[in-house]
Amino acid sequence: GENVEQHPSTLSVQEGDSAVIKCTYSDSASNYFPWYKQELGKGPQLIIDIRSNVGEKKDQRIAVTLNKTAKHFSLHITETQPEDSAVYFCAASTDGAGGTSYGKLTFGQGTILTVHP
């Protein structure tokens, strides 16, 4: 099955700096890579996602890049703010109908991001 590795486990930055979180995956059939933000005591919220037909996607201060050859993808947050502090999870999935991995997400271990004012 799919295995997703996420680094770093913790990341501390100053407000205004950029933050980068990286993930690698093992299953070359994976073609959907979402990123989630989880605040304490809450469920994960999708912040951005990318599919394998593109190499980069941007939404305001957040961007995701994908390298299918190397099987890794990264989350980039620019101009960080204290409210960006949370746990971030990457995930990988195949978009195939049927089969045992039908739409299932495999999550990375998570990164605790702390943005200091």
Added chain:
Amino acid sequence: GAVVSQHPSWVICKSGTSVKIECRSLDFQATTMFWYRQFPKQSLMLMATSNEGSKATYEQGVEKDKFLINHASLTLSTLTVTSAHPEDSSFYICSAREDGTRYYNEQVFGPGTRLTVL
């Protein structure tokens, strides 16, 4: 946008009792829902895939007789933790896949339910 709710948001029970957690898709139909468990400072681990009108598919190592899943309608799935023990204390999160979406792997997550077993 699509919203998923869970009830209760937290529950405390005594060891040996059973607890039911509800997951509802509020503004869309969901033939497929997923149940995850998350221990403190750990990632989400998929427990089972719930399909309306059929038996749930459990992940390896998850006891189907202990974690009963019922997906009786297109907007409601329930997870019942039977004979709960302290080691079952965890954060349980559900997600739902909206019927008719273009992609099969987009999921909307609920807010989670904190279960504490004394």
